Amino acid sequence: MQASVPTATRIKMNSSQTTSRLVKKSPSVCTDLPLSSSDVRDKLRLMKELLGSCYGPTARLKQVHNNIGGSVVTTSTSSVLLQAITSSRPVIGLIKSSVLNHVSRFGDCGLFAAVLCLSLVEEAARRGVGNSAAIRAYDRLLALCTGYLQREDCGCRVELDFCSSRSLIALARTVVSSKPTCVLAEPESAHIGRLAVRAFLLTVPCDAPDPVRLGRTVTVPVEGRPVLESAVFPGLLLDAPEHLCGLAGVRGPVRAVLFSASLAGDLGELGDGRIEVHAGVDTDAQILDRLLELGRQALEDGVKLFVCQKVIHPVLQHYLRCGGLIVIERVGVSLMEPLIQLTGAQPVATLHAAIPSAAYGEVHDVSIRHFGSKTMLHLHPAGETAVCSMVLCHRNETMLNELKLVCQKAEHVLRLTLREPWALLGGGCTETLLAAYVRHKSKNDAPEATSALGCSQTEYLLAAEAFCRSLESVAACLEHDGGASVIDLTHAHHWTLPSDVTEQHLEGGTAAALCGCGALESCQKKKWSYLNSECAEFSPAPLSTASPLRQPAVLDSFSAKVNALRVAVETANLVLDVRYVIQDVN
C-alpha cells in the first residue's frame, strides 16, 4: 500500500554556483505489514546469521571498515558490530537500538539478546502463529522464565561465594575468553581473568560509609608486549612527561594540585564574550604573568605535583620544573575524576584567583615504571582509595583493542554481582535448561493459558515451541566448526559433538566430554537428543542429583542475561506488533 502525503518543495542550494533550483519532494512511503515482505525477512535472516556467527569463544570474526581506506576493526563484539550496521529497514534499526541500549547498561549478553530476538521473530513466522497470539504467548512464557530464574531451586542459577574468588574468576574468565579476537592461550585468559577480579576488588571500598561508591579502574594499553606482562596496580599511572629524568627530591607524601582550566595562556573560557583592551596592552603577556603568579603560589605552598587537564604554557612549565616540581599537562577529561578520587584535590577551574588551600590534594608517593617503550609515573594512593590502574599488554593493536573491550565488559559484569550475587550456567546450558523447563511447563499449563490469553491451545503450544526452539538455537549458535549440539535428557544441559565424533563416542563415554558449563561429565547412562529435533518433554532434574558433580567453569552474568532475555522478548514482540512503516524517503 502506498499512501501519498501532500507534496512539498524544498530548495536545494548548489554549492558551486549561486543559482538555486526547486526540487520536488517525493512523498513518504508507507509499508503495510513489514514482516510479510520477503526482503525484510531475508535481511532479518542475514542479520541473524551475521550476529550468530560472532557468538561465543570459537566465533567467526568480522572486519569492520569503510572501504575508502579507513582503519579496519576486527571484532566479534556486539557493541562494535551493531554500531557499524546501518539498514534501510527501520525494523532492523529498532532491534539494533534496543540491543545497544541493553549493552550500554549491562555490558554483556548483547549478541545473546540480538540472536534470540531475531530467532523469536523468525520462529513465530515459520510456525504460522498469528502475531497477536505470539506476542501474548511470548509475554507469558517470559514471565514463566523470569519467575523460574528467581526461584530458590532454579537449576541454572549458581550462588556466588564472595568468600572465595573462584566463582568470580570463572565469571570474569568466561567474559574474557568469549572473544576470539583476543587470541588468548589458556594461561593468558586465566591471567587476565584473575587481573579483572583483582582490579574489581580494588575498586570496592573497604569501610566506606553509606552510600557505597565504587572506585575506578583506569586501563593503560601497551602494545607489543606479551599478555602475561599485564598487571594491576593500586593508584594511578600517568604518561610520564618527556623531560622527567628522575624523581630526585620528590619523596614521601607529595602535595598535588589539579587544574581543570587551561593554562595555555589564552582566554579560551571566555566563550563568545567581548573584551575591551586598551591600546598598547599586551594581553598575552598579562595572562602569562597571571600564570606565573599561580605557579609561584603553588611553589610556595609546597606543591610537588602539578597536573593540568589541558595545556600548560611552556614558560610556566619551565618555571615549575626549575622549582623542582613534576609537571604533567594534557591528562584529558577522563582521567580527572580518578585523579580527584586518588588525591582528594579539588580541581581548580580558573586562573583568575589564588588557589584555595582546600584545593590541594596529596599522594603517598610517586615512582617511575616502564612498560615496553612506555614510561609511566605511578601515583601511589595516600589513604584507602578505590582507584586502580590496569596495564593491558598484547602483541598487536587489533588484539589489544579487543582485550580492552573485554576487560571493561568483565569489570561491568563483576560490578553487577554486587547487586544480584548469582551467576548463570554458561556454555549454552542455561538456554537448553530453560527451554526444557518451558516446554514441560507449557504443556501442563496450556488449558489455563489459553483461557487467560484468549487463543487456541494449538496456537499457544506452537508459540511455546517457537520460544523453546529460539532459546535452543542460541545455544546451538555457540558451535561454529560443524559440530552438533545435543542435550542430555536428565539435566537438560548443553553438549557439543565435534563434527568428527559420532554419538556412539559420547554414549560410550570415550569422548570424555564435559557439558557447556563444565558442571557435568558425560557417562554411559545418559540419554541424548539432538537440539531442534523432536523429543519427549521432561522436567530437568536438579543439578544436585548429578554425579560426579563438578564446579561449573563457565559462568554468565545473571543480571545481564536476565535483562537480555527480557529485552529480546520485548523487542521481538514490538517487531511482531509493527503494522505500518512510514518512511520519509527524501
Add this chain to the structure above:
Amino acid sequence: MNGRQHVGLQKVSALAGTLRSSVGPVKNYKFILDEASGESVLVCSCFRIIENLEPRCAVGQLVHETVRAHHKGYRTGSGCLLFIAGAWSRAALACLQRGISVKHIIAAMSEGIDICRNVCTKSSVSLKDLAGMGKRTAAPPRLGLQRSEKPITGASRESAKVHEKCLNARGQRKVRLSRHFCETDDDVSQLPDVAVIAESLSHGCESAMKLAAEAAQMLLKTNKRRTGDPSFDVSKVTTCALPGLPEECACVVDGCVVLLSDERAAVAHVLKHQPLKVALVTGDLSQTYRHLGFKGLPAARVRERLDSSACSEADEWMEKVLKLLLDLEVKLILTTGLASQKVIQHCCQNNVLVVEQVSSSVLGIIAGSTGAVPVGYATQLTEPCVGSGVTLEIWRDLSGCERTPLTAVNISTGGTGGPVTAVITSHIRGKLQVLEDQFWACAHRLHHALKDGALLPGAGATEALCVRQLQKQAECRGVEDKGKTGSAAELYRGVVLQLMAEGLIEYAAAVMVNAGRFSAAEARNFVSENLRDFHSDEIDAGKCLQVVLESGREDGVFSAVKPDEAPTVKIYDNLSVKQEAWTRALDLVFLVLQTDAEIITGTGPETESNLMHL
C-alpha cells in the same frame, strides 16, 4: 566465507607473493608506479613495498598495519614476517581444504609457533661463545675442516661445552641467560668485536653494515668508558642524506651533520673551531608562533586593538630576541620547528647560526651533553637554559654538486655521548631512501644482537632446525596418541605441523632462489634433501652443530653475490627479531583465518558484486 576457499587467507598469500623476490640478502629493486599521478618510487625493502602499495581492502590494511607495527619496533625482518604470513596462510588454507576445523588449526599452529620459538632459544649462540669461536677461527683459514676436531685450547673447550649446553639440554637455557645477564666487566671484554657481529649480520648490505658498525663502535667507546654498558642505543644515531656524492663517500661522523645554505654557511665559517654557547628551542622561531593548544584571542573579539601594524610588532620581537641572544652570548640556535626568513637574516648579520628542523631526539641528546634546557619560545631564554661546549666544523663543501649551494656542517659536543651521524650518499637521488633504510636495518640488527646477547645461526640453519623439530613432533606424537584417544585433534595436529614446516622450507628455498644460483625446484630439492640427511638421526649436540656449521659453509649459496669467493664469514640472524616476526605473522594469520565477513560502513565505491545489504 566459502568454507574451503577462504578469500582472506588467499589475499594474504597473494600479497606476500608479490614480495617473494624481496626476501633474503639478495634483493631486486622494484619500481612502484602510480598510474594516476605518473609518479614512481624506487623500493627495495618489503616494508617500503607494502607502504607504497597502500592496499585498500580490509585484509590488505591489516597486513599493512602488522608490517608497520613490526617495522616501527625492529626496522628489519618485515620481509620474513610477510613471507611467513603468506606461507602459513597457505598452510591454513590447505588445512581448511582437508576439512580441519578452525579451532583445531589454531590450537595446532599455536603449538607449532611454541616449538619454533623454543628451537630458536635453544639453538641461539650467545655472543660470548661467538667471541670464543672468533678466537679459534682467527688462526686457521679453513674453518670447515676444523670443526670435527677436538678443541684444543681452553677457551675453545669452554665454548664447545656451552654449545653443547645450549643446543642439547633443553632446561639449561635459563641458566645460561641468567649468567649472561649478570655479567661482570670482565665478561664485557669477552664480547666479540662489534665488527665481527656486524659482518655476520650484514645479510648482503655490507656497506650499510659497515656504517652501522662504525656508528655502534663510536657510541660504545664512550658508553663503555662511562657505564660499562655494552648496548648500542640507536636513538643516539641520526642520518643525513647527501645526494650528488658517490656512494663510497658514505661515512660516520661524531656529531650531528646538517646542511646549510650559502648565507648560513658563511656564518658557520666564522664560528668554526671554537667552543660555542647553544640555545635549544622546541617551537618555531617567529613572532607569530604560539605553542600547541594555544587558541589566542580572535581579532574580531578584541576592540581597540593596537592599531600599529603587525610589522612593527615583529620588528620589536626580533630586536628583543636578538638582544637576548647577544647578551647571553649564544652563537648557535637549534630548533625543532622552523625559522622565518627574517629571523635567519637578522641572526646571520649578527653571526648567530640558526639550524631548523632538528629532530627532537637530537635536541634531547645535545641538551643532555651540553647542559642546555630546551625552551618553547626564544624570548624565554635565560642564562641557565644556555648550554656550552659545542663546536662547529665545516664537514664538506657541496657547492659543486647541487644547483643550490649547500655546505654540510658538523655540530659536535666533543664526544661525550653526543649524537652520531651516518652520512649517506648516492649519485642517484631515488636510491637514498633505500640506502637509509638499509642503514637503519643494520643498525637495529646490531642493537638487537647486543640487547639479546645472543644470535641465531643464519643462512637458513634455524629454519632447518625448526622444520626438523616440527616434523619430528608431527610424526612421533601422531603415532603415539592415535591409539590412546583416537581424537581428531591429535590426528590433525600432525598435518598442521607438517604444513607449517613446509612454509619454512618455502622460505628457505625462496631465499636461495633470490641468491641466484638455484631455480625454484632445485632450491626446494636442496633444502629437503639436506633435511632428510639428518632427519633419521637423533638430536644430539654434535649433529646439530654440524648442521649449523654445514649451513654456515653453504653461506656462499645464500649470499651468493660472488659465487666464486670462498665463504669465510658465518651468517647469523637476530634472535628476538626472528621470533617476533614469526609470532606476528601467525597472529595475522589467526585473525584473518577466524574472519568470515566484512562489514562495510558508510558509502564507499561499491565495486564488488557479492555484497549483501542490510
